[in-house]
Amino acid sequence: MKTKVFSLLLICFVCQYLTYGQTEDMVLIEGSRYIPLYGRDSTVVEVNDFKMDKYPVTVEDFELFVKESPKWRKSNAIKLFTDKTYLSNWKNDLESKDSVKSKSPITYVSWFAAKAYCECQNKRLPTVDEWEYVAMADETTKDARIKPTYNEQILSWYEAPRTNENIIGETPKNVWGVYDLHGLVWEWTLDFNSVLITGESRKDVDKDSNLFCGSAAVNATDLMNYAAFMRYAIRGSLKAKYSMKNLGFRCVQDVKTESE
Amino acid sequence: MKHIKIISSVLVLLVLAISCNSDKSKASNDALAVYQCPMLCEGAKFYDEAGSCPVCKMDLKQIEKASKEMETDEISEESIFNLMSKWHTEEGKEIQLEDLKGKTLVVVMIYTSCKAACPRLVADMRNIEAQIPDEKLKDLTFALVSIDPETDTPERLKAFAIENQMDDEQWTFLHGTESGVREFANVLSVKYKEISPIDFSHSNIISVFNAKGELKHQQEGLGVDNKETIETILQLIQ
Amino acid sequence: MQILTKNQIKMKKRNIISCGALLIMILFMSCKDNNQKKEVSTTDMPISREMKAELTSPPNVPRSVGRRKAKKLIVNMEILEEEGELTDGVKYVYWTFGGSVPGSFIRTRVGDEVEFTLSNHPDNKLPHNIDLHAVTGPGGGAESSFVAPGHEKTFSFKTLNPGLYVYHCATAPVGMHIANGMYGLILVEPAGGLPQVDKEYYIMQGDFYTKGKNGERGLQPFDMQKAVDENADYVVFNGSVNALTGDNAITAKVGETVRLFVGNGGPNLVSSFHVIGEIFDKVHVEGGDTVNENVQTTLIPAGGAAIVEFRVDVPGTFILVDHSIFRAFNKGALGMLKVEGEEDKRIYSGEIREGIYLPEGPGIQNMPTTDEVVESEIPAKSFDEQMKFGKQTYMQTCFACHQAEGQGIPNAFPPLANSDYLNADVERAIDVVVNGLSGEITVNGEKYNSVMTKQLLSSEDVANVLTYVYNSWGNSGKVVTKEMVEKVKNK
Structure with a gap:
């Protein structure tokens, strides 16, 4: 028991040291207030300043991680944190299959694995509000949701097959300098389980007070933002130990000094 | 007539053989x-x-043996005791989830300022507790975990416990870090979202874990028929 | 030989009567029992054993349930997102149940307990679920079947009502999921099954909304705005324009009874379903119990269905359409039923005879005898004017035989459009108009042997009309002048 905790801490120290250079590939996102698709009671949320990874975590990044953290290797990962599909496109504990490009985004990872990776680098997963805040930008505008072309482009990606096989950095970067928020893979977020959708979408506009406790309505603010609808639907259908072919992640870091 | 004698003697022999087998198995049990x-x-x-x-x-x-399946100290892959997060009880004691090992766990996630579902969830928990025979209660822990660690400090949890007459041994209230709470909720598949500083939306799930921390049953909804939950608990504490 | 005493005869008679009475009583009692059995409500209907459902792709349907009892029916449905062809050169990414649009046909019996497993293929990008209209329960199953790619969910329901029901995906945005092809039909047959027919087929209408116009080539994405405006680019049967035409047509033989399970997935448009050349003997209105008879066109609501039955009596190709007719001919709502077999001339004879019907035009037509000519009062001063006047003359004089686009009438009057005979020799053409023509000629490879009377037109008019003809319909583009006509006239 004690040895477990010790070894975990040791692993974290080691990988933090090794992956120190990773903080170079981040951009600063200036916080602000905005209205996301599913907001709070007053619908406006505030996002603080933070740094976000320019690219999603790649296969080769994750291969490095499992080398240093045997706990997260395919054969060692425990059932509490992963299911049978975890790293299913890897040929062994340390390497992905030859057909998988090393600079493509890592997929088939669970939320617990993604969280552990980010924490190992002294970072964390972005919250839904942070992710959506950066994702609503296009190449020139910070809030491009009113532009019809913005929505159309994203919706057309949702129909393009096998985009997870592409390498990172091929979609144009947005005004913040972040790549691949759209057009590559879905991404884990820290509080994806704050999306209280039952899957019965015709009822989801009605606060189902039996299944979900909520004295405020959890309604969508913009019924025409279909791209966002689909992202929230995916989040609502996931459980933390699932992995998916089209689901990866990236990390963010608070700008204030780390504490706790 | 002869045939009958032969058949009946064969039958008797069979019966003896079978009972002997069971004796053998008893012996092998002792060997364990x-x-x-x-x-x-x-x-x-x-x-x-x-x-x-x-x-x-x-x-x-x-x-x-202390309890039926506790020959080893190993925590299985599916046990929540694999989580390393730190928690405080309403008594202010710092624990890790593993410290709850050894008793059947009935867990619910709530927050104390909740006006809508939580009182009903708490009532549901109490309902379950009432249906467990008193002498079995020592093998059970009822844990209420707060999804609002900022407001629900251990002191506040203690006050809540007293207010709701849940201060006995079998009730435990847990206060954790935001990250620890989010992780725990994900293991239980509980969804929650902060709507305003004192208001949360969350799913209403009561979960039952065995003494090794493995999830055995979940009951979703308010005022739901808890027959299956009770059955599962009774089975686990035998 | 036994001689029966009077008493013995009486006894025998009594026995026979009492036996007969007993028999009749027994029969009545068993009949009563049968009646009581029929009154078990579908909610309490017991099930016997289990069976795996046979799922079929359109336009085929599984076998009838026949006389089987209610069972536990196991249905495994897979969701696939894959690219397909909407029409020639137009590609579309369909979201499908079971790999087809519409999705697989599910055939059940009333009282079955269906164990439904919905699997979302790991290659898919989006979560989905299913709402079956045959389900009595919240969301029609949608709540319990919300599933992420690479996972599956199982739930169970009992079919309480017989009928033909639609199923579809109900994940937000619902309209988009349905518009991309996520719909199908589930049939709940009454006890004993539907009466037997010779052929049964599965057809489902749907409207499609693409970024490009109807026919624009390439991979077309879904257009949300057009869907909201209910402005469909394609309205098709079974997911694509040619799903039921040509080699894909459904077939039957003369004398067979055909039953069509017709659904309408929508998402928006209601269907006016009609089979050209056939009348529906029976229509199960909206898929329910009411049966209408002798119906030409039946309404199928979006998210609804109907069962139509008819006997095919004569051979031929019968076209299935949505009789909101522009959808059939301009957007693809067209299918074919090909029937083979012996003709029956009494029911439909086909063409009996043909003839010529010519309403007289204002031009005077004579055998070539007189030289009377009417000079036009205003001569054409330019090419454009020649064309204009020439067209007027054409429509008055030549149109009746040579038709509006110069196409002529096959076997009767040769075409002027793209005519090799015309373009070969201008003088000969002038000569024909001025002097007439008879005898066999070959135009564009076809022989014509008829008579064209000489046209009593002034040289001006001849020049104008020939200029118009030569400059229309792909002809050589010559200009004919009054002088050229005069020259021919004076030959």
């Missing part, structure tokens, strides 16, 4: 018992057969 040196010369090491301790030469003592 473990033996340990009473002076613990070799620490927690135990032996399958009776004998003497190689260090102090004392006779090995047969150990009574």
Whole structure:
């Protein structure tokens, strides 16, 4: 028991040291207030300043991680944190299959694995509000949701097959300098389980007070933002130990000094 | 007539043979018992057969198993005790989830300023507790975990416990870090979202874990028929 | 030989009567029992054993349930997102149940307990679920079947009502999921099954909304705005324009009874379903119990269905359409039923005879005898004017035989459009108009042997009309002048 905790801490120290250079590939996102698709009671949320990874975590990044953290290797990962599909496109504990490009985004990872990776680098997963805040930008505008072309482009990606096989950095970067928020893979977020959708979408506009406790309505603010609808639907259908072919992640870091 | 005699004697023999088999199995059960040196010369090491301790030469003592499946100290892959997060109880004690090992766990996630579902969830928990016979309660822990660690400090949780007459041994309230709470919720598949500083939306799920921390049953919704939950709990604490 | 005493005869008679009475009583009692059995409500209907459902792709349907009892029916449905062809050169990414649009046909019996497993293929990008209209329960199953890619969910329901029901995906945005092809039909047959017919087929209408116009080539994405405006680019049967035409047509033989399970997935448009050349003997209105008879066109609501039955009596190709007719001919709502077999001339004879019907035009037509000519009062001063006047003359004089686009009438009057005979020799053409023509000629490979009377037109008019003809319909583009006509006239 004690040895477990010790070894975990040791692993974290080691990988933090090794992956120190990773903080170079981040951009600063200036916080602000905005209205996301599913907001709070007053619908406006505030996002603080933070740094976000320019690219999603790649296969080769994750291969490095499992080398240093045997706990997260395919054969060692425990059932509490992963299911049978975890790293299913890897040929062994340390390497992905030859057909998988090393600079493509890592997929088939669970939320617990993604969280552990980010924490190992002294970072964390972005919250839904942070992710959506950066994702609503296009190449020139910070809030491009009113532009019809913005929505159309994203919706057309949702129909393009096998985009997870592409390498990172091929979609144009947005005004913040972040790549691949759209057009590559879905991404884990820290509080994806704050999306209280039952899957019965015709009822989801009605606060189902039996299944979900909520004295405020959890309604969508913009019924025409279909791209966002689909992202929230995916989040609502996931459980933390699932992995998916089209689901990866990236990390963010608070700008204030780390504490706790 | 002859035939009948032969058949009946064969039958009798069969019956005896079968009962003998069961005797044999009983014997093999005893063989599963473990033996340990009473002076613990070799620490927690135990032996399958009776004998003497190689260090102090004392006779090995047969150990009574504490509970049915606790021969080893190993935590299974599916157990929530794999989570390393730190928590505080309403008494202010710092624990890790593993400290709850050994008793059947009934867990619900709430927050104390909740006006809508939480009082009903708490009532549901109380309902379940009422249906467990008193002498079995010592094998149970009812844990209420707060999804609002900022407001629900251990002191506030203690006040809530007293207010709701849930201050007995079997009730535990847990306060954790935001990250620890989010992680725990994900293990239970509980969804929650902060709507305003004192208001949360969350799913209403009561979960039952066995003494090893493995999830055995979940009940979703308010005022739902808890027959299956009770059955599962009773089975686990036997 | 036994001689029966009077008493013995009486006894025998009594026995026979009492036996007969007993028999009749027994029969009545068993009949009563049968009646009581029929009154078990579908909610309490017991099930016997289990069976795996046979799922079929359109336009085929599984076998009838026949006389089987209610069972536990196991249905495994897979969701696939894959690219397909909407029409020639137009590709579309369909979201499908079971790999087809519409999705697989599910055939059940009333009282079955269906164990439904919905699997979302790991290659898919989006979560989905299913709402079956045959389900009595919240969301029609949608709540319990919300599933992420690479996972599956199982739930169970009992079919309480017989009928033909639609199923579809109900994940937000619902309209988009349905518009991309996530719909199908589930049939709940009454006890004993539907009466037997010779052929049964599965057809489902749907409207599609693409970024490009109807026919624009390439991979077309879904257009949300057009869907909201209910402005469909394609309205098709079974997911694509050619799903039921040509080699894919459904077939039957003369004398067979055909039953069509017709659904309408929508998402928006209601269907006016009609089979050209056939009348529906029976229509199970909206898929329910009411049966209408002798119906030409039946309404199928979006998210609804109907069962139509008819006997095919004559051979031919019968076209299935949505009789909101522009959808059939301009957007693809067209299918074919090909029937083979012996003709029956009494029911439909086909063409009996043909003839010529010519309403007289204002031009005077004579055998070539007189030279009377009417000079036009205003001569054409330019090419454009020649064309204009020439067209007027054409429509008055030549149109009746040579038709509006110069196409002529096959076997009767040769075409002027793209005519090799015309373009070969201008003088000969002038000569024909001025002097007439008879005898066999070959135009564009076809023989014509008829009579064209000489046209009593002034040289001006001849020049104008020939200029118009030569400059229309792909002809050589010559200009004919009054002088050229005069020259021919004076030959």
